[in-house]
Amino acid sequence: MQVHVADHPLVSHKLTVLRDERTDSPTFRRLADELVTLLAYEATRDVRVEAVEVQTPVAKAKGVRLSNPRPLVVPILRAGLGMLDGMQRLLPTAEVGFLGMVRNEETLEATTYAERLPDDLAGRQCYVLDPMLATGGTLAAAIDFLVKRGADQITAVCLIAAPEGIARMEAELADIDVPVTLVTAGRDERLNEKGYIVPGLGDAGDRLYGVVG
Numbered sequence: 001m002q003v004h005v006a007d008h009p010l011v012s013h014k015l016t017v018l019r020d021e022r023t024d025s026p027t028f029r030r031l032a033d034e035l036v037t038l039l040a041y042e043a044t045r046d047v048r049v050e051a052v053e054v055q056t057p058v059a060k061a062k063g064v065r066l067s068n069p070r071p072l073v074v075p076i077l078r079a080g081l082g083m084l085d086g087m088q089r090l091l092p093t094a095e096v097g098f099l100g101m102v103r104n105e106e107t108l109e110a111t112t113y114a115e116r117l118p119d120d121l122a123g124r125q126c127y128v129l130d131p132m133l134a135t136g137g138t139l140a141a142a143i144d145f146l147v148k149r150g151a152d153q154i155t156a157v158c159l160i161a162a163p164e165g166i167a168r169m170e171a172e173l174a175d176i177d178v179p180v181t182l183v184t185a186g187r188d189e190r191l192n193e194k195g196y197i198v199p200g201l202g203d204a205g206d207r208l209y210g211v212v213g
């Protein structure tokens with residue numbers, strides 16, 4: 001797995017405000033959206049395009065357009081939804097599929113509770129959105145799911161990644177032929193005993209959408 005930590009002062013600035021516990025939900029949502037758009041720029045560096053020619057008012061020009069099949073963007077519910085608009089801003093013609101995964105807070109294992117994806121992902125580039133790469137269980141399970149459906153290139157976009165999660169992804173995906181890239185705004189220090197990223201930003205879903213029981 002290739003890991004790309006976006007190195008840009010605007011990325012660091014927005015991430016710092018997201019981390020701040022005083023940042024309220026509306027501001028958090030707006031900044032997460034802006035940050036994802038910056039990460040999307042990095043994440044789509046290898047998006048597939050094909051050559052086209054257009055007529056400008058002056059002359060013919062060689063250019064490119066996105067290839068078919070279109071990329072598939074897969075936010076992992078619930079917190080990944082807060083990243084969808086920012087990604088679609090750069091890839092408005094991408095298709096969107098949904099994966100609902102929940103982490104058991106005792107075992108920290110991920111299970112799938114909802115799925116709306118094409119049956120056949122052969123030839124598709126997939127962009128998985130999950131703000132917090134903590135233990136890596138959810139993301140590894142999501143990527144495994146997409147690979148089994150035939151996806152042939154996967155990029156995970158995460159706001160923050162923990163070293164433990166990156167290591168687990170590398171171990172679990174070691175036997176997968178499909179190239180996987182992680183694009184993130186920050187590689188943090190560690191996980192705490194509750195599986196939260198340190199220093200992190202807290203519970204991303206709660207900070208985006210409020211606490212549900």
Ligand code: URA
Nearest residue numbers: 134196197202203204
């Ligand atoms: N999920 C979150 O929302 N935050 C963490 O720190 C870890 C997992």
